[in-house]
Amino acid sequence: MSEAPAAPRAASAERARANGIGLLVRPPEPRAGWRLLPARVVAMCAVELQKLSHDRTELYTRAVQPALWLLIFGQTFTHIKAIPTGGIxxxxxxxxxxxxxxxxxxxIFYGIQIIWERDAGILNKLLVTPTPRSALITGKAFAAxxxxxxxxxxxxxxxALLGVALTWNPLRLLGVAAIVILGSAFFSCLSMTIAGIVLSRDRLMGFGQAITMPLFFASNALYPVSVMPGWIQAISKVNPLTYQVDALRGLLLGTPSHLLLDYGVLLVAAAVGITAASSLLGRLAR
Structure with missing residues (x-):
């Protein structure tokens, strides 16, 4: 009676050995279809987190400029009360x-990284893999x-340390995270698109510096759209940063906003940016 179960166990062990030998002579099937894009996005995000874990200096240095904006510009204009802010x-x-x-x-300077990867030969190695170009760009966009x-x-x-009355509602903070990622995805794709056109780091630096401040000042980041001249108002309506700031303000401060419109505009902008950058990726690698 003890020998009866031995036969199924022996057959199972034989099948396991056969499968193991099969994996040695036949590689596993690569991810395809819907599984490929999430895997690439997660991989790229993991790479960015590893970079930050090895060198946190970038976090500290990049915190200086926003701190100065809030400490100097914010505190000064709070006392002057020259800009209408709706009572806040x-x-x-x-x-x-x-x-x-x-x-x-x-x-906005994320295209510099992809040019560096081209110069180091990394980009060509990525392009010969079965990964679609759109998956590569999407992974890099969401890593940004x-x-x-x-x-x-x-x-x-x-x-918060300066006393700004921000919400700590977990759902609203998740909405903040989503809007930051969507906005960054668009601007990184814009940078990679420019990289595919200009093909060099020096030119990209020039273009990046030429468009960042106009994008910033032609948005509602510093003042309401209603106080702008008419022609700047027209620019602000097609500026994705305006919709990102509107959503952040509504989520963090509870001010009137248009969240559905804001999310919709940024989703479309990110999709257009991914498409444009993907179409130029081959040109960048030549």
Missing amino acids: PYIDYLAPGIIAQSAMFIA GVKSLIQAVVVIIIA
Whole structure:
């Protein structure tokens, strides 16, 4: 009676050995379809987190500029009361704009990294893998979002220490994280698209510096859209940073906002940015 169960166990062991030998002579099937994009995004995000864990200096240095904006610009204009803010202190009004600005400044130069990867030969190695180009760009875009999200947390902590009345509702903070990642995904794709056109780091630096401040000042980060001249109002309506700041303000401060419109605009902008950057990735690698 003890020998009866031995036969099934022996057959199972034989099948396991056969499968093991099969894996040695036949590689496992690569991820395909819907499984590929999440895997690439997670891999790229993990790479960014590893970089930050090895060198935290970037976090400290990047915290200086938003701290100065809040300490000097925010405190000064709070006392002057020259900008209409709907009855809230100006430093409170400014804080979401500085969060968006800090995230944009990280993402907008992300194309420099992809040019460096091309020069180091890494990009060509990635392009010969079965990974679609759109998956590579999406992974890099959301990796930029992770880095920007860490920066946003630093700015939120600074703002809280300065007495800004921010919400700590977990659902609203999740919404803040989503809007920061979406905005950063678009600006990083914009940077990678420019990289695919100009093809060099020096030119990209010039273009990045030329567009960051106009994007910042032609948004509602520092002042309401209603106080802008008409032609700047027209620019602000097609500026994704305006919608990012509007959503951040509504989520963090509870001010009137248009969250569905804000999320919709940023989702479309991120999708367009991924498509444009993906189409130029091959040109960058030549």
